[in-house]
Amino acid sequence: MEKVIVQIEEGALKGTTRTDINGRTIYxxxxxxxxKPPVGELRFKAxxxxxxxxGVRNATANGNGCYSRNMLNMITGSEDCLFLNVxxxxxxxxxxxxxxxxxxWIHGGGYTSGSSDIKVYGPDFLLTEDIVLVTINYRLGVLGFLSLDDQELSVPGNAGCKDIIMALKWVQRNITSFGGDPNNVTVFGESAGGAVVHLLMxxxxxxxLFHKGIAQSGSALNVWSLGKSNSAKQLAEILQCPHTDDKDILNFLQSLPDHSVNLVxxxxxxxxxxxxxxPAFLTENPLELILKGKYHKVPLIMGYTSNxxxxxxTPEKRKKRSKVVDLERYVPHFYELAKGSEGSKEIANSIQTFYxxxxxxDVEDRERFSIINTDTYFLRGIYTSVRSHSITSKQPIYLYRFSVDARLNLIKKFANISLKGAGHADDLGYLFKTLMTPNLPEDSVEMITVRRFVKLWTNFAKTGDPNPIEGVTWNPVTMRELNFLDIGPELVSDVNPDNDRMTFWNNVEMKMIPS
Structure with a gap:
């Protein structure tokens, strides 16, 4: 592999080369x-x-990911984790x-796990098109999202999101050294990363700092997208901190090793x-900001996987599942209905009748519970986001459903799940090459999907329009028409995806609006 030197504002970097799937050289x-490493007094802060x-800094190996527990229940990473790849x-x-x-690229992981490791997010697919790819780490868990009420302590929350802002500023300063255009930046991410893309808007x-966004399987309106303020109080109780004052709690938490604070x-x-x-990262309720039009109006792609x-x-999730069916857990928390109340039970009964x-x-009815989880935790929030943006933005908004079910579906392959459809994160294997990616014949459904998916995303990054694509036009959403593209074995342009299910939830929503 060839060694290459690039000069950026902070100093010289020694990189290396590899090849994309077409055999072309990638730097x-x-x-x-x-x-700066967010350690010591900088822990929890912006x-x-x-x-x-x-001298020349070696840039040929992955930087540390944030200290966390991965999907295999292994503890990895470091508190010194603010690194990116180009x-x-x-x-x-x-x-x-x-x-x-x-x-x-902003990785997912529920704000508690993940990294930009090249073994998971390899550039070999995306770099077949003429773009520059940046993948980043950011602080996770308590290290990234602890908050205190005392404003004098400078721990208001959202440090992990502010890390991403800092990475975008780095791009503005340095990306021309790698041939990238700082005036044409697309942020894209999946799951929690998709929600952060939306929050950046x-x-x-x-x-x-950016000019287009792609939010995959995540939005600011998903029920899991926001945490609770003053989380330090809760953490202090868990860690049996003897203090109740915010300043004393902060001193206590900053004195602990990283493994003591970041697995909660x-x-x-x-x-x-x-x-x-x-500066504050988020100052108002996301839906209110969208409906008021108080956001960065940029071209947007937003979508979800079919299941x-x-x-x-996954086996880990099923092992933790209660054997008792409790449909009230699917009543959105923002309805502010007490569990067991008449209103909560009424919605739970409606869910039972519809699904x-x-x-x-029966908790063993995996197919139907999988669809309920799809709608509750992902689709409903994404649907509402797209509808709401169509009211207040003149920029194009593209909606998609990813439905390919083949060998690169990561979650299904990893967990050996036989349910039909594309699961959460199953789309990632068609954008990024991983250690698990097999050799793919050019005429295979997997490689055909890789070529299509990469083309759609990079077309959008170049121009703000994913078209042209083979034999079909992907129309943006309008106030009257919920256009979408189904990315399956074939590309199909249609309207109103999963309409019966979303109509059900719209009717539930209407009942919650005071007359």
Whole structure:
């Protein structure tokens, strides 16, 4: 592999080369620090700009991911984790004006796990098109999303999201050194990463840092997208902290080793309390921001996999599942109905009638519970997001459903699940090459899907329009028509995906609106 040197604002980097699936050379730079290590007194706080270095920094190995527990229940990573990777098909010659669109990837993992590891998010598919790819780590769990009420302590929450803002600022300063165009940046992500893409559209801190967004299987309106404020109080109780004052709690938590503080949930992005001390990432309720039109109006792709709920059928999830059917758990928390109340029970009965008919709900009915989980945790929030943006934005909004069910469906393959459809995260294997990716014949459904999927996403990154594509037109959503593209064995343009299920939830929503 060839060694290559690139000069950025912070210093010189030594990268290397690899090849994409077409055999073309890719220039690879791994483990680049985009912020100061968030350790010691910087734990839980907003990221600080990176320090410069002397000499040439080795950028040929992955940087640390954030300290977390992965899907195999193994503890990995480090608190010093604010690194990114850059992949480009061409390094710029001097005085070049030919810069390529930039795509910045935000990994998922429920805000508690994941990283930009090249073994999981390899660039070999996406770099067949003329784009520059950036993949990033950000702080997870308590390290990324702890919040305190005392504004003087500078821990208002959302540090992990502010990490991503810092990474986008790094792109603005440095991406031309890799042939990327800082004026044509697309942020894209999946699951929690997709929700963060959507939150970036709503964040005043992200203004001017990106120009298009792709949110895969996640939105700011999903029931899991936001956490609770002042999470430090809850964490202090769990860790048996003897203090109740915010300052004393912070000192206690900053004194602990990283493994003591970062294996606790729930945490996530929050609506920050107004403060003049430092910029806030999110200041108002996401739906209110969308309906008021108070957000960055950029071209948007948003969508989901056909059976997201397969994720809840993994062996680890099934092992933790109660054997008692409780349909009230599917009543959205933002309805603010007490469990066991008349209103909560009424909605639960409606769910039973719609999804089960005259049958008695059974936790072993994996197919129907998978669909309920798809709708409750993913589709309903994505559907509402797209509808709401169509009212207040003049920029194109494209909706899709990914339904390919083949060998690159990661979750189904990893967990050996036989349910039909594409599960949560099953689309990732068609954008990124992993250690598990087999050799693919060019005429296989997998390779055909890779070529199509990559083309759609990179077309959008280049122009804000995923078209043209073979034999079909992907129309944007309008206020009157919920156009979408089904990305299956064939590309099919249609309207109103899974309409009967979404009509049911719309009717539930209407009942909650006071007359």
């Amino acid at each position: 690879s730079f791994l483990g680049i620090p985009y912020a 990221p600080q700009p990176p320090e410069k270095w002397i 992949f480009t098909p061409e390094l710029p010659a001097e005085n070049t004006n030919s810069l390529k669109p930039v795509m910045l 709503l964040s005043p801190m992200a203004e001017g 949930r729930p945490v996530g992005p929050i609506i920050e309390k107004a403060s003049g001390k430092e 997201e709920g397969i994720f809840f059928e 089960f008919g005259d049958d008695v709900p």
